[in-house]
Amino acid sequence: MTAALVAAGLGLIPSTASATEGPAKPAAQGPGAAQAAQAAQATKASGEKFHSPADRTVRTTLPGAGNKAAEDHPGLAAEITGESYSAHRLELITKITGPDVTLDVVVDWGDGRTEKTTAKGTGEVYHSHIYAEVGEYVVKVTVTDVANGIQAANQIAFVTAGAEFTPHAPTRLLDTRDGTGAKAGKVVGRGTTRVRVAGNSGIPAGATAVVLNVTVTNTTADGHVTAYAGGGSRPDTSNLNHTAGQSVPNLVIVPVGEDGYVEFFNGGWSPVDLVADVTGYFTRSAAGGYTAMTPARFVDTREGLGTAKGRLAGRGTFTTQIDGLKGVPKGITAVALNVTVTNPGEAGHLSVFPGGGQTPTASNLNFTAGQTVANSVIVPVSADGRISVFNGSWAGTDVVVDVVGHYSKDSRAAYRAIDPWRAIDTRDTVAWPERLPARGYFSQWFAPEPEGVEAFTFNTTVTNTTDSGFLSVAPSPLPWEENTDPNAPKPPRPGSSTLNWAKGATVPNLVQTGVGEYGIINFWNQGWQDADLIVDVFGIYETN
Numbered sequence: 001m002t003a004a005l006v007a008a009g010l011g012l013i014p015s016t017a018s019a020t021e022g023p024a025k026p027a028a029q030g031p032g033a034a035q036a037a038q039a040a041q042a043t044k045a046s047g048e049k050f051h052s053p054a055d056r057t058v059r060t061t062l063p064g065a066g067n068k069a070a071e072d073h074p075g076l077a078a079e080i081t082g083e084s085y086s087a088h089r090l091e092l093i094t095k096i097t098g099p100d101v102t103l104d105v106v107v108d109w110g111d112g113r114t115e116k117t118t119a120k121g122t123g124e125v126y127h128s129h130i131y132a133e134v135g136e137y138v139v140k141v142t143v144t145d146v147a148n149g150i151q152a153a154n155q156i157a158f159v160t161a162g163a164e165f166t167p168h169a170p171t172r173l174l175d176t177r178d179g180t181g182a183k184a185g186k187v188v189g190r191g192t193t194r195v196r197v198a199g200n201s202g203i204p205a206g207a208t209a210v211v212l213n214v215t216v217t218n219t220t221a222d223g224h225v226t227a228y229a230g231g232g233s234r235p236d237t238s239n240l241n242h243t244a245g246q247s248v249p250n251l252v253i254v255p256v257g258e259d260g261y262v263e264f265f266n267g268g269w270s271p272v273d274l275v276a277d278v279t280g281y282f283t284r285s286a287a288g289g290y291t292a293m294t295p296a297r298f299v300d301t302r303e304g305l306g307t308a309k310g311r312l313a314g315r316g317t318f319t320t321q322i323d324g325l326k327g328v329p330k331g332i333t334a335v336a337l338n339v340t341v342t343n344p345g346e347a348g349h350l351s352v353f354p355g356g357g358q359t360p361t362a363s364n365l366n367f368t369a370g371q372t373v374a375n376s377v378i379v380p381v382s383a384d385g386r387i388s389v390f391n392g393s394w395a396g397t398d399v400v401v402d403v404v405g406h407y408s409k410d411s412r413a414a415y416r417a418i419d420p421w422r423a424i425d426t427r428d429t430v431a432w433p434e435r436l437p438a439r440g441y442f443s444q445w446f447a448p449e450p451e452g453v454e455a456f457t458f459n460t461t462v463t464n465t466t467d468s469g470f471l472s473v474a475p476s477p478l479p480w481e482e483n484t485d486p487n488a489p490k491p492p493r494p495g496s497s498t499l500n501w502a503k504g505a506t507v508p509n510l511v512q513t514g515v516g517e518y519g520i521i522n523f524w525n526q527g528w529q530d531a532d533l534i535v536d537v538f539g540i541y542e543t544n
Helices: 003-010 032-044 480-484
Strands: 048-052 058-061 077-084 089-097 102-108 114-120 123-130 136-145 150-159 164-175 192-196 209-217 223-229 240-242 248-255 261-266 273-283 289-300 317-321 334-342 348-354 365-367 373-380 386-391 398-408 414-425 441-445 453-463 469-475 499-501 507-514 520-525 532-542
Touching: 048 150, 077 136, 077 150, 089 102, 089 136, 102 123, 114 123, 164 192, 164 209, 164 289, 164 348, 164 373, 164 414, 209 223, 209 240, 209 261, 209 373, 223 248, 240 248, 240 507, 248 365, 248 373, 248 414, 248 507, 248 532, 261 273, 273 373, 289 317, 289 414, 289 453, 289 507, 289 532, 334 348, 334 365, 334 386, 348 373, 365 373, 373 507, 386 398, 398 507, 414 441, 453 469, 453 499, 469 507, 499 507, 520 532
Parallel strands: none
Antiparallel strands: 048 077, 058 150, 077 089, 089 123, 102 114, 102 136, 136 150, 164 273, 192 261, 209 248, 209 273, 223 240, 223 261, 289 398, 317 386, 334 373, 334 398, 348 365, 348 386, 373 499, 414 532, 441 520, 453 507, 453 532, 469 499, 469 520
């Protein structure tokens, strides 16, 4: 397929978005009960635990208990264990040791709300609570034995698993070419470099995750790069892939290590240079929550949508309104985009930044002459809700901007990083007997219980390509039973693109997608030849 046809995925030819065009095969491999359970277990496995043993119980004598003293009581104690498997929720288990009498149990959740129940003697009491705001709370459990005039109390310090987003002006934290953030010089094959994030460039010490645009450049062989929390175990997943001679950017949302660092592993056997630009960070304090939306096209220079018609001139900039349009509310703090370059006259880069602000040195995507390439971008908006796009090339290029979500103080969906896991890898012919079919799709069940799940964060990679094409990712409008019924209506073909590839290329891109009503996400191959698909899961946005 020609580059012109690839660009059709960006909206040049409306018929390519038609649900009726092409064979539109049903899913060749789907979740089933086992894979749905795997998804549920993978997200739950990253839960945090909080514990206060029974010997920390403080016992007091109730007023009017006569000569009874706490130390003479036959043994009233409370052991507290808290578990958090979602952004705002705390599951609390109180193990009570006490006499065989009725006991009053009061849980003070630390946010101004309390919960009361009764228990009988030794046993366990279970409570669950959803916090309105992410943050740190002291949870206190008080057990009262009225009959014997004794009260026992214990508490835990609880921190929500979810974190909210604060935008940051695009700033370069790492550049191995000139020694920014690390020692100058390429990262050796199978080697690592690290950069300080927490406490650097205005990022607070309590940052739990950071949004980075990572670029690998000066490559001499094929390879991949993995970003992960400093001091932690390196996952088997990857964040970006490259071939010899490529400069490849990709957006990364990566946890910050307890030491305040993020590490980058060069998975290839040859040295590479790495560049990392920050555009925001997450903290466990009230800031901005995420709202996913159906991708909406805000800018297309080929049509004059959102800016002047015609290619963005070399070294030129346009500014466009984001909030208040196409379902994006006023008052947002940042926006999640998929930005695509097509028809560039020569090599260059794009920088996306708050509307009307100073053009940063940081870049969001790199391109070569004639290349169609997309990259995810999370960028602050200006006070009046605009963004600007700068073409760092000396020649003109077409630019397409799709909005996929936004951050605001009014959204409750907080981000929870999970242990990265590989959900799809069609190169594994045992688990996936078929490649991602041309003009077809795969369905995968990521949220067996979608209530409270706003979106997932994936890294998608397409490889072993034999022709040009593009990938679309969207929640399924149909339940799984209809997806597997060969006579059922097929889901509509998405009109937006997530990533574009050329023949023989390996292309990654971050995806933040909502889960829809059924928690099922479809991955569409909009090209005319089969391709391999890899999907790594890194995080989840939750309202509960």
